[in-house]
Amino acid sequence: MKFLVTGGAGFIGSHVCKHLLTEGNAVTVIDDFNDFYDPALKRANLASLGSGANLREGDIRDAAFVEDVVSSGGFDSIIHLAARAGVRPSVTDPQLYIDTNITGTHHLLAAAHRAGIGRFIFASSSSVYGLSTVIPFSETLPLPQTLSPYAATKLAGEQLCGNYAHLYGMRVVCLRFFTVYGPGQRPDLAIHKFTKSIHEGKSIPHFGDGSTRRDYTYIEDIVQGVAGALHYEGPLFDIFNLGENQTTTLTELIREIESALGMTATIERLPEQQGDMPLTAADISKARRLLGYNPKTPIRAGIPKFVEWYLSRI
Numbered sequence: 001m002k003f004l005v006t007g008g009a010g011f012i013g014s015h016v017c018k019h020l021l022t023e024g025n026a027v028t029v030i031d032d033f034n035d036f037y038d039p040a041l042k043r044a045n046l047a048s049l050g051s052g053a054n055l056r057e058g059d060i061r062d063a064a065f066v067e068d069v070v071s072s073g074g075f076d077s078i079i080h081l082a083a084r085a086g087v088r089p090s091v092t093d094p095q096l097y098i099d100t101n102i103t104g105t106h107h108l109l110a111a112a113h114r115a116g117i118g119r120f121i122f123a124s125s126s127s128v129y130g131l132s133t134v135i136p137f138s139e140t141l142p143l144p145q146t147l148s149p150y151a152a153t154k155l156a157g158e159q160l161c162g163n164y165a166h167l168y169g170m171r172v173v174c175l176r177f178f179t180v181y182g183p184g185q186r187p188d189l190a191i192h193k194f195t196k197s198i199h200e201g202k203s204i205p206h207f208g209d210g211s212t213r214r215d216y217t218y219i220e221d222i223v224q225g226v227a228g229a230l231h232y233e234g235p236l237f238d239i240f241n242l243g244e245n246q247t248t249t250l251t252e253l254i255r256e257i258e259s260a261l262g263m264t265a266t267i268e269r270l271p272e273q274q275g276d277m278p279l280t281a282a283d284i285s286k287a288r289r290l291l292g293y294n295p296k297t298p299i300r301a302g303i304p305k306f307v308e309w310y311l312s313r314i
């Protein structure tokens with residue numbers, strides 16, 4: 001099969017591409033290698049795929065570029081992962097997030113519709129649950145209020161996906177990822193930042209009292225969920241949580257990293273951060289039932305694997 005993976009040079013994208021290539025598929029990557037974090041890491045991610053992936057370097061905010069790639073590629077499916085990720089920078093520069101995550105997503109959907117692409121997978125986020133208080137979060141929950149422009153753009157992206165399924169019969173699957181980690185994790189995310197700081201003997205910023213909880217998902221489990229979505233034949237438009245179904249407090253997370261590194265953290269206590277969610281917890285029963293999703297790496301097993309990767313490359 002022929003796949004277009006947007007954001008394929010990024011953390012999750014490069015793992016998805018690796019899986020698709022291993023399975024013998026043809027993969028084209030769209031990425032603009034922007035400097036949200038060091039673009040050299042993205043180039044290295046892509047290089048690690050060998051000569052298998054065909055790169056179309058460019059920006060999904062450019063409608064003509066997207067149209068050219070999609071109309072000329074003969075793709076069976078599009079896996080749309082390119083986005084401005086990260087909650088806090090979206091508070092500083094919401095327009096960039098709106099342009100990339102909403103307008104960019106629309107460019108992909110419109111081009112996919114014109115080209116008659118069979119399947120569109122959209123990377124959404126646990127952040128769409130915002131102020132939801134019913135724990136764990138299930139896909140059927142009404143979504144009362146998001147807490148950041150990033151979250152709002154992901155919810156808008158889901159809505160646009162739903163429109164294309166409803167209006168044009170496009171098959172679309174939205175996957176709500178819950179904080180993803182593992183080898184290659186984005187350097188702006190907590191596990192990576194904490195590991196680096198503890199290892200370098202620097203203090204780590206600790207926002208709030210340590211009681212905030214997250215459902216952390218290991219990258220191989222996410223890839224398995226994406227692979228499941230490629231075979232889903234249920235309703236034309238559907239949404240699935242991909243989490244680990246276990247929550248970890250910030251304090252517990254730091255302990256796990258300390259233990260994997262064999263070092264002790266110096267903690268700098270700071271107030272809660274604007275836009276952050278106090279808790280994320282995924283109900284994954286729907287993905288288990290309909291996608292065959294079966295996450296296998298709890299945080300206790302995943303953190304040592306991340307730390308091993310981190311130490312292997314410094």
Ligand code: NAD
Pocket residue numbers: 006007008009010011012013030031032033034036042058059060061080081082083084085086100104123124125126176177178179180181186
């Ligand atoms: P990432 O930043 O490593 O990957 C995103 C890739 O998209 C990058 O390589 C980037 O250069 C590319 N990109 C960004 N803007 C672009 C543009 N305008 N044109 C072309 N390419 C562009 O992030 P990630 O952690 O791999 O996240 C992948 C997807 O999953 C994103 O949609 C993100 O919102 C979503 N997600 C991630 C997490 C997580 O914990 N990592 C959680 C929920 C949702």
